[in-house]
Amino acid sequence: MSQSISQSTTDKVRWTAADLELFPENGNRYEIIEGELLVTRAPDWRHQKASTRISTALDTWSLSTGLGEAVQAPGLVFTAADNVIPDVVWVSRERLAALLDEAGHLTGAPELVVEVLSPGSENERRDRELKLKLYSERGVQEYWIIDWQRQQVEVYRRSQALLRLVNTLFSPDRLLSPLLPGFSYPVSQLFQ
Template identity: 60%
Template sequence: MSQMLTAGVHWTIHDVELLPENEGTRYEIVDGELFVIRAPHFKHQQTCGKIFRQLDVWSESTGLGEASINPGVLFSESDNVIPDVVWATKETLAVMLDEGGHLTGAPDLVVEVLSASKEDLRRDKEAKLKLYSSRGVKEYWIADWRSPKLEVYRREQNQLKLVETLFNSDIIISPLLPGFSCTVNQFFPV
């Protein structure tokens, strides 16, 4: 769950650095708008772990890149987020991983797992979709463990567009991840 604070104020990474660190709370800024994200549902975290596991096993077997859970992605002073899961090629990581362990540009794939609130849904399906599209993310998956379903957005004509919605028995493949495939139900808890 998240909540937006102080509408109309343009937040930057420097403002967030002054906020107190609080276990179970994360801060994200999208277009200068601050979001406070509380600890997610247990099944949300299980979904993140299952998606990460599939990407990580494939990455280790191919050597093409690496997956990560909850990395910091610092696009700019007023756009920094903590996606649920990302995957990046080794080439992307070589250029965009800073000394603090944050990505300073677009990972190749971003995965967000939906939370329950309407604000979280709006953030992931609107604000973050626009952000990831404008910053060059090649593929964006939105996972909904309640349905369960997976929306797949791919870069077409310089923007992310919904190309398919997959359900439990469907198989996810991606031109970004050669040889990767699994049934969507492997992403979701029982």
């Protein structure tokens, strides 16, 4: 009897996408990575400002080139146990239709994912470790982490089947990407 009790107390609850339907609409953001539930509060003003600015820049570039689409806070459902809400994604026109399910969620890796860090060690762990690993495993080609507190952008690119840090950009630098020919955005504008 004591064996089953000690086992049940050490078993970890594995959350799924179906469980997310049960949570209230209360301003919190609920995500699941490898069955682990991650709850964050609504992002603050500086977070949303940086997210809106990069999304707008990517959207403007996309409209002018016709090469893809940028969206803020889409549902990204890789599996029932891996369901996240990145701050911004960019998907090429060629891949978009194949990635959308009937509910309008992305079910595969967009080419580019952007996360804006929120303050706190748990938030940093989520974006720098858990999401980096998830996006790497699922085939994201490029991952940008915008850190408005340090006023920098970390750029990860796929190399040898993994996302690897290739550059840390600061205010005088410009965001460029081989995925986005001709795209150029001053890092300083993210933090003005």
